[in-house]
Amino acid sequence: MADWATLQTDIVGIIIKKLAIPDYIRFRAVCTSWNHVCKDVSYSPRVDPWLMLPQNPNPPGAQFFCIPERKNQNIRLPSTASFFGSVWAPVGSLNGWLIYFSQTYGTMQLVNPISGSQIQLPPIGRRTFAKAKLLEMNERNFIVVVLYGDEKVELWAEPPRAWPDEEVTHQWRFRCLVETPAGDLIRVKRQSQNKFAVCTLDKGTFSWVETDNIGDLALFVSHYSSFCFPAKDHPNLKANCIYFIDIHNNLCAFNLEHSTKELVETLEIGPVRNDHYYRRPQRDQLLWFIPSPK
Structure with missing residues (x-):
């Protein structure tokens, strides 16, 4: 092992860049x-x-299914006992971070399951909400947006480390909006159990234009987390497709050009907790996540 340990840094770096996260x-x-x-x-x-x-x-720990690897990955979370002992549930993700919510205490934590980093947020003051979104996440600055069922929105920013007292009322119906790497906006609408419609925002007219071609991108949609991802150079990822979970808990890909559904994987989902927080379809308990080691 001594010879391997003394490999030049640039050679080790080349190896690292070719590794998937589990191998990393x-x-x-x-x-x-x-x-x-x-x-x-x-x-x-x-x-x-x-x-x-x-x-x-x-x-x-936390179980993830990786499409290129075509298998489940188990990642032990930091302070696992405190998470599962107090019914912490994942409700969002961004840039390698997961948002965990405890209905028992009305509090949230940000967790990076790969690096092991944690950020504790103060109580939000409520026990239920519709969705939580993490924005602009980096080591020193981030914003958490909490959407309530009564059309209230709360923001929490770092800095400062406190929830604002005021609440913002919105009059819009939230849809699935996804930003591309180029900064364009894509709107995804589920028309039926197995069919989607996609629109892009025309920046000149500020109108939505339906499209069946998003180029090299693939869309990943779930109840708590949705994003687009370049399919190029990623094994087993298909461009111009929407990856989603169907009513049978199968991972599927909807081809936008041909309006067809393809089975990607029959997910192996073990028994889950049956408590008051999880009174929603099992597929809504799954969320997409892009891991980050940093």
């Missing part, structure tokens, strides 16, 4: 020198979309 986690655990190179921000592993599966206590 194993790679950095091999020896101290490799772990040190992994901490260099210029050496990042290949990033693929993961689907977070409903939580169950056996095995402990």
Whole structure:
């Protein structure tokens, strides 16, 4: 192992860039020198979309399905006992971070399951809400948006570390809006159980234009988290498709050009908790997530 540990940094860096996140986690655990190179921000592993599966206590931790790997990955979360002992549930994600909510205490935590980092948020003052969104996430600045069922919106920003006292009332009906890497807006509407319509925003006329071609992008939609992702150079990802969960808990891809549904994977979902928080379809307990080691 001594010879492997003394590999030149640039060679180790090239290897890291070709690794998927699960292999990256194993790679950095091999020896101290490799772990040190992994901490260099210029050496990042290949990033693929993961689907977070409903939580169950056996095995402990969080379960993710990785499309390129075509198998489940189990990641032990930091302070696992405190999460599952107080009924923490994932309700959103962005840039490698998950939003966890405890209905018991009305509080939220931000968790990076790959790096192990945690950020505790103050109580939001309510026990129920429709959705939570994480915006502009980095090490020092982030915004959490909480959407309530009574058309109220609350923002929490770092800094400062407090929920604003005022509430913002909106008159819009929230739809699934996704931003492309180029900064364009895409609106996704589910027309039926297995069919979607996609519109892009015309910046000149500020109108929505329906399209059946989003180029090299793939869309990933779920109840709590939706985003687009470039399919190029990612094995088993198909461009111009929408990845979603059907009523049978199957992972499927909807081809926009041909308006057809394709089965990607029959998900292996174990028994899940049956408490008052999870009174919603099981497919709504799944959310898309892009892991980040930083």
